[in-house]
Amino acid sequence: MDADDPVFPIAAAAELAGMHPQTLRQYDRLGLVVPQRTAGRSRRYSLRDVAQLREVQRLSGEGVSLEGIRRVLDLENEVVALRDRVRRLEQALANELLNRPGNRVFASSAQGDVVPLRQGVRAQRRTELVVWRPQE
Template sequence: MSQKVAYLISAVAKMLDIHPQTLRQYEKEGLVEPSRSDGKMRLYSAEDIDRVREVLRLTRQMGVNLAGAKLILELQSKISYYESLLKEKPSKNALVKSAKYEIVFLGGKNKP
């Protein structure tokens, strides 16, 4: 049986060279959800740390705000989910519907 490694907020902050308050803000915004110890201390998994790294990349390198980063991460998660469904054998419980979106250009004429 393998144990999962978990990191305290101070270790993650030092590892990523950010302030612990940044991690608290990311949790408040719903960008990361670390587990909690019995004493209510935040415990970050490797997956949590990867997610924080992605938020940092989006905000620092791509210029995306936190709301945009959250939306991007949610869409990436949905894409991964639907890709996994497509790789499975079709079943009666797995139904993937396609959606049609209309793009509206603001400040000009709508283009087809």
């Protein structure tokens, strides 16, 4: 099971988070923790949603406003997305190094993809990052 799989109905998520289901509905309306919806429009929470609900409860107990909590959650979600992107780019680079041992020059496209360059070819755009390894 993935941490983002929407498996918990509102009652189970509320119990796991130690909150009342009405509190979860309120947080959904405010956009703090927005669960996925089934075809029948009922809420389904993931493990990540439950963790965020616990974080909301902790921050609220420390006196952080709901707007402050929203900002903290947005930043945490952005960090998770960026870490995932870095991991995927590192995997792509490692795969390129393994699959093309003779091609050791790469550039980053505008979309962030790793693009191998032929030996002696320069990146077309000055905004692209070029990574190389001297030949042994």
